[in-house]
Amino acid sequence: MAEIRAFRGLRYNQQQAGSIASLVCPPYDVISPEQQKAYYELNEYNAIRLEHGFVFPTDNVTDNRDTRAAGALRRWVDDGILRFDQAPALYVHDHWFGSGLTSKRRGLLCRVRLEPPENRTVLPHENTVTAFKADRLQLLRACKANISPIFCLYNDRGGQAVGLLEKATSRRPDVEFTSSKEEQHQLWVVTDPNVLRGVSAAVSPHMMYIADGHHRYETCQAYKEERQKAADVVTGEEGFNFMLMALVEFSDPGLVVFPIHRVINGLPEKVLSGIRSAIEDMFVVKHLPCPVDRPIEKLVDNNVLFAVVGLIPGKVSLARFKPGTDSHQFMPRDRSPAYRKLPVSLVHHLVLDRFVRPLEGHGIVTYTHDAVEAAESVETGKAQFAVILGQTPVETIKAIADAGDKMPGKSTYFFPKLPTGLVFNSLED
Secondary structure, X not given: OOOEEOEOOEEEOHHHHOOHHXXXXXOHHHOOHHHHHHHHHHOOOOOHHHHOOOOOOXXXXXXXXXXHHHHHHHHHHHOOOXXXXXXXXXXXXXXXXXXXXXXXXXXXXXXXXXXXXXXXXEEOOEOOOHHHHHHHHHHHHHHOEEOOOXXXXXXXXXXXXXXXXXXXXXXXXXXXXXXXXXXXXXXXXXXXXXXXXXXXXXXXXXXXXXXXXXXXXXXXXXXXXXXXXXXXXXXXXXXXHEEEEEEEEOXXXXXXXXXOEEEEEOOOHHHHHHHHHHHHHHEEEEEEEOOOOOOHHHHOOOOOXXXXXXXXXXXXXXXXXXXXXXXXXXXXXXOOHHHHOOHHHHHHHHHHHHHHHHHEOOEEEEEEOOHHHHHHHHHOOOOOEEEEEOOOOHHHHHHHHXXXXXXXXXXEEEEOOOOEOOOEEEOOO
8 A cells, every 4th residue: 555665865975974973963843942053063064954954034035944955955965975875775774772772663764655645545643733834845845855754653464574674684784873862873775676675565555654754744745746736747756756754663662652741831810720620620630749759750640641730839630530431521522432532632622722722822832742841840930830641552543543533733752753864865856
């Protein structure tokens, strides 16, 4: 159902550009202004200049961060900073992380054909924000290249693809380095035609599920449609019919998904009082003194739906269903069973959509995958309250996507983030 392709990747020439560790950066949506500046200073050829360039007050239609990214990309290719690989390849990326670098997630970097959404070849699980898509579309139009891959999950039920990749990586990696985040990376460039055919045959019959990169996927769809409409003839083999993906198998032991917590500020006291009353009316709420004697995220388990810091000053409030009730009593009937059971869905429908969204411009919702950071923002007076959520199992994410449903935006944080700069994918023929 999904067509994957080997491709001639565009990669850094470390002899001219410097160590690859100084050239990669995270994806754009997790880079803080401080990190952006640090990556700029790390190396003049760091991928930050392509992925998430500076914006200046003097920017205009012909000189802005997108045109500067496109100019840098062209110069780097012309100057040999970036070079195309000689033969089409699949790129195997082992990402080591955790204490002592004991955890490993294996990704397969490849091209995947873009199909109409109704074909259900690549399934999303989260809603997107229009502004983010517009930003990425401008960059794609300027560079005509995928700067960073999106992260997708796939099933390899027979283990054929996993087995082939294991054999292909029995040699030394082509690239190996430790990034600034103390994560280790290994990359193999696989060009053996038998492996390419075997992996493609094993992976292609199955659907893929977007883990991270929903905005970039929809952007590539829009870009493909633009290019097709502008072309006199479309063969289907043009580069814009494909996009760069990093595929991870569902059973990979290094597949880690963190929740994303909600931090709220700027609400009138009357609204805050309404939120307190609504939560206490709908759930059994237990209040604990803050700080608690264990990591706050550990308080959210199979019995606790979510925790709220600041619902009552100086307390952590744990919300459970009242006896004899379940999520179906509160949630829209047109949503899938898997969606209606999700704590993050409950929080959005019962708290954010009901009390915060109507006050757009007053109530501010921010997001973080760090529960300590969320709690501290309340304790230090930077926020009024924070909702701490538990992890969503990968099986639930798949079930929601299979049902054609979508979780609220910013519901999952796949960790660690894929690096930008290992391989770029040109969309020009």
